[in-house]
Amino acid sequence: NAGVTQTPKFQVLKTGQSMTLQCAQDMNHNSMYWYRQDPGMGLRLIYYSASEGTTDKGEVPNGYNVSRLNKREFSLRLESAAPSQTSVYFCASSEEVQGGIQYFGAGTRLSVL
Amino acid sequence: SQQGEEDPQALSIQEGENATMNCSYKTSINNLQWYRQNSGRGLVHLILIRSNEREKHSGRLRVTLDTSKKSSSLLITASRAADTASYFCATRNTGGFKTIFGAGTRLFVKA
Numbered sequence: 562n563a564g565v566t567q568t569p570k571f572q573v574l575k576t577g578q579s580m581t582l583q584c585a586q587d588m589n590h591n592s593m594y595w596y597r598q599d600p601g602m603g604l605r606l607i608y609y610s611a612s613e614g615t616t617d618k619g620e621v622p623n624g625y626n627v628s629r630l631n632k633r634e635f636s637l638r639l640e641s642a643a644p645s646q647t648s649v650y651f652c653a654s655s656e657e658v659q660g661g662i663q664y665f666g667a668g669t670r671l672s673v674l
Numbered sequence: 675s676q677q678g679e680e681d682p683q684a685l686s687i688q689e690g691e692n693a694t695m696n697c698s699y700k701t702s703i704n705n706l707q708w709y710r711q712n713s714g715r716g717l718v719h720l721i722l723i724r725s726n727e728r729e730k731h732s733g734r735l736r737v738t739l740d741t742s743k744k745s746s747s748l749l750i751t752a753s754r755a756a757d758t759a760s761y762f763c764a765t766r767n768t769g770g771f772k773t774i775f776g777a778g779t780r781l782f783v784k785a
Contacts, residue, residue, distance in 0.1 A: 603775040611771040661766045665716035
């Protein structure tokens with residue numbers, strides 16, 4: 562039972578490059594989320610998808626796009642990476658009937674040079 | 675801005691002592707959750723308390739919620755070195771799908 566799987570685990574980009582972070586969950590959850598975590602800080606919500614076919618902006622959406630590919634998969638794309646996007650990115654999923662308890666992946670550590 | 679604010683930012687105690695962390699929030703909530711994060715790992719859910727509950731227990735964890743003061747506390751009793759981690763409170767707003775996390779309390783338990 563894998564839970565939430567994120568790929569890649571580590572990535573180094575040059576300013577202006579693009580990349581997509583992948584996330585998949587096998588718990589049949591309706592809701593999925595992308596967060597970023599900067600040193601010494603909590604998680605800030607980038608985008609979320611309350612259900613398949615819907616996506617909404619969170620607290621810090623600028624510079625990112627998302628795709629809810631199907632119920633299992635929710636990807637995060639950086640079109641033109643900037644040093645300010647150096648962070649650890651976490652994907653999570655939840656089910657509303659459980660009160661929105663979030664299940665997290667292991668994270669992607671991204672450095673933009 | 676973040677909904678939950680934890681206090682203290684960092685806490686260092688001896689093994690066997692109790693650790694108390696506090697969380698304040700700003701708006702009406704559906705529930706409040708506490709999570710733990712070990713260094714370099716993802717967050718793990720610890721306990722959820724609903725807005726109509728005042729206290730909840732899970733093993734060595736005790737959570738209280740005071741909706742009139744918009745605050746919650748997490749007590750870890752008889753702490754162990756393995757409890758060393760960051761602890762985050764997170765609020766689920768009424769009618770929303772978003773969970774908003776605080777900045778966390780870093781707990782260090784000395785053996």
